[in-house]
Amino acid sequence: MNPYPLDPYWMVALKALLVVVGLLTAFAFMTLIERRLLARFQIRMGPNRVGPSGLFQPIADAIKSIFKEDLVVERADKVLFVLAPLLGVVFALLAFGAIPFGPPGSFFGFQPWVVNLDLGILYLFAVSEMAIYGIFLAGWASGSKYSLLGSLRSSASLISYELGLGIALLAPVLLVGSLNLNDIVNWQKENGWLFLYAFPAFLVYAIAALAEAARTPFDLPEAEQELVGGYHTEYSSIKWALFQMTEYIHFITASALIPTLFLGGWTMPFFNVPYLWMFLKIAFFLFLFIWIRATWFRLRYDQLLRFGWGFLFPVALVWFLITALVVALGLPRVYLVYLSGLSFLALLGATFYSPKPVRKGGGA
Amino acid sequence: MTLKALAQSLGITLKYLFSKPVTVPYPDAPVALKPRFHGRHVLTRHPNGLEKCIGCSLCAAACPAYAIYVEPAENDPENPVSAGERYAKVYEINMLRCIFCGLCEEACPTGAIVLGYDFEMADYQYSDLIYGKEDMLVDVVGTKPQRREAKMTGKAVKPGYVVPYVRPELEGFKAPTEGGKK
Numbered sequence: 194m195n196p197y198p199l200d201p202y203w204m205v206a207l208k209a210l211l212v213v214v215g216l217l218t219a220f221a222f223m224t225l226i227e228r229r230l231l232a233r234f235q236i237r238m239g240p241n242r243v244g245p246s247g248l249f250q251p252i253a254d255a256i257k258s259i260f261k262e263d264l265v266v267e268r269a270d271k272v273l274f275v276l277a278p279l280l281g282v283v284f285a286l287l288a289f290g291a292i293p294f295g296p297p298g299s300f301f302g303f304q305p306w307v308v309n310l311d312l313g314i315l316y317l318f319a320v321s322e323m324a325i326y327g328i329f330l331a332g333w334a335s336g337s338k339y340s341l342l343g344s345l346r347s348s349a350s351l352i353s354y355e356l357g358l359g360i361a362l363l364a365p366v367l368l369v370g371s372l373n374l375n376d377i378v379n380w381q382k383e384n385g386w387l388f389l390y391a392f393p394a395f396l397v398y399a400i401a402a403l404a405e406a407a408r409t410p411f412d413l414p415e416a417e418q419e420l421v422g423g424y425h426t427e428y429s430s431i432k433w434a435l436f437q438m439t440e441y442i443h444f445i446t447a448s449a450l451i452p453t454l455f456l457g458g459w460t461m462p463f464f465n466v467p468y469l470w471m472f473l474k475i476a477f478f479l480f481l482f483i484w485i486r487a488t489w490f491r492l493r494y495d496q497l498l499r500f501g502w503g504f505l506f507p508v509a510l511v512w513f514l515i516t517a518l519v520v521a522l523g524l525p526r527v528y529l530v531y532l533s534g535l536s537f538l539a540l541l542g543a544t545f546y547s548p549k550p551v552r553k554g555g556g557a
Numbered sequence: 558m559t560l561k562a563l564a565q566s567l568g569i570t571l572k573y574l575f576s577k578p579v580t581v582p583y584p585d586a587p588v589a590l591k592p593r594f595h596g597r598h599v600l601t602r603h604p605n606g607l608e609k610c611i612g613c614s615l616c617a618a619a620c621p622a623y624a625i626y627v628e629p630a631e632n633d634p635e636n637p638v639s640a641g642e643r644y645a646k647v648y649e650i651n652m653l654r655c656i657f658c659g660l661c662e663e664a665c666p667t668g669a670i671v672l673g674y675d676f677e678m679a680d681y682q683y684s685d686l687i688y689g690k691e692d693m694l695v696d697v698v699g700t701k702p703q704r705r706e707a708k709m710t711g712k713a714v715k716p717g718y719v720v721p722y723v724r725p726e727l728e729g730f731k732a733p734t735e736g737g738k739k
Contacts, residue, residue: 238580488570547559
């Protein structure tokens with residue numbers, strides 16, 4: 194018997210609509226929340242003019258971006274120029290549907306996910322990789338050098354972080370023995386959260402998720418200080434807003450995926466209310482990412498590549514091999530917990546006893 | 558850049574997240590002025606109510622922007638306006654020309670003209686930016702546009718500043734001091 198019953202098609206359609214509308218609303222208010230939080234991090238107040246404490250700012254922004262002049266650059270590839278932001282948004286929206294928000298039947302007697310895919314993680318990969326096409330085509334179709342540089346950066350960084358991301362996800366998949374996100378969450382409900390079993394993979398995945406959402410410290414594709422606006426330099430009006438939308442939806446999706454894969458999803462050892470914990474976990478990661486944006490700097494292009502290939506990839510690979518050994522030899526899974534703990538202690542040690550960086554060349 | 562420094566930097570920003578913003582939400586909250594702020598001029602009076610200005614035009618002579626026009630007249634000995642022989646029948650300052658340098662204040666032999674605190678003088682017509690005696694004597698509260706608005710709405714003039722100090726030369730001028738941040 195299928196543990197994950199199917200919904201009637203009209204319900205799936207309704208939930209898909211709900212997810213799209215919910216994500217777009219969340220995007221609108223995330224822009225406000227991020228601006229307010231960044232402002233508070235910088236001891237400013239942030240937007241507080243439109244409506245009570247600035248609550249209607251997203252509406253004002255939406256009206257503004259829709260009614261602004263929509264420029265299409267003379268030298269642009271007209272079709273791709275229009276298609277690129279749409280591609281980005283569509284593929285960003287697609288990824289969210291597979292994430293479960295509660296146990297089966299908890300959504301008014303229906304299932305709290307849009308689709309239950311046996312290839313869940315593979316699907317997420319496919320869809321989130323496609324979203325890079327939006328960025329890349331936008332830069333290429335703009336016919337401007339800064340845009341092209343921005344999109345080149347995004348494709349180069351994609352290759353460098355995506356390997357680490359993909360291999361980091363293999364560890365939980367090996368342990369659970371399924372690609373289905375529901376299976377992964379249920380496994381965690383019974384055996385404890387996956388970050389206990391795969392702390393290095395969790396770390397690599399969280400860092401790579403930042404890169405995938407093109408957020409600080411990996412926001413190279415749209416480095417304002419270096420590339421004007423990066424891949425969306427030539428975009429204005431609603432098309433520019435669509436890129437913002439893409440970025441924020443990636444941001445929200447990443448914040449939802451990290452808890453789903455490593456922190457137990459909607460489950461909680463105590464006081465288990467399905468939706469509440471999922472939303473709290475998402476909110477926590479959204480806050481964490483904004484906090485990081487308020488604090489850290491942007492990595493240089495070569496630094497990102499070196500970091501991706503030299504740190505994320507080997508760490509993920511080593512952890513994958515360890516997990517594979519444990520699973521293949523049938524050793525108790527507790528060994529992985531010990532090793533995870535050790536790696537966490539190593540990270541703490543590296544944090545507290547890190548040597549002073551060696552400065553190369555001159556410079557103060 | 559070490560891991561330790563990265564962790565420390567996160568701590569620093571978190572500390573600022575929970576500290577009060579330094580922003581002064583100006584039109585909603587008053588600005589605390591600095592002790593040497595030069596604002597709209599005030600024509601002060603002696604404690605007995607006589608105007609200090611004797612119409613000598615030294616301020617007009619000192620003014621680098623030629624913003625001041627003074628027309629003196631003889632005091633009526635029975636009913637004097639000022640404490641001297643003469644008084645300023647017309648005393649006008651063109652606020653569009655004034656550079657708020659304070660030289661008039663330094664030139665004044667009687668301490669009659671003092672630069673005060675008001676700065677919200679933006680207006681629609683050139684003629685409204687020429688302030689006469691009736692706009693600058695100590696008992697006048699607010700600038701021309703502020704007083705116009707107060708008259709239309711029926712509410713009292715709401716000054717956009719507080720002064721966390723007392724300037725003795727602004728004799729008799731009541732400035733808001735409460736609630737200002739140092």
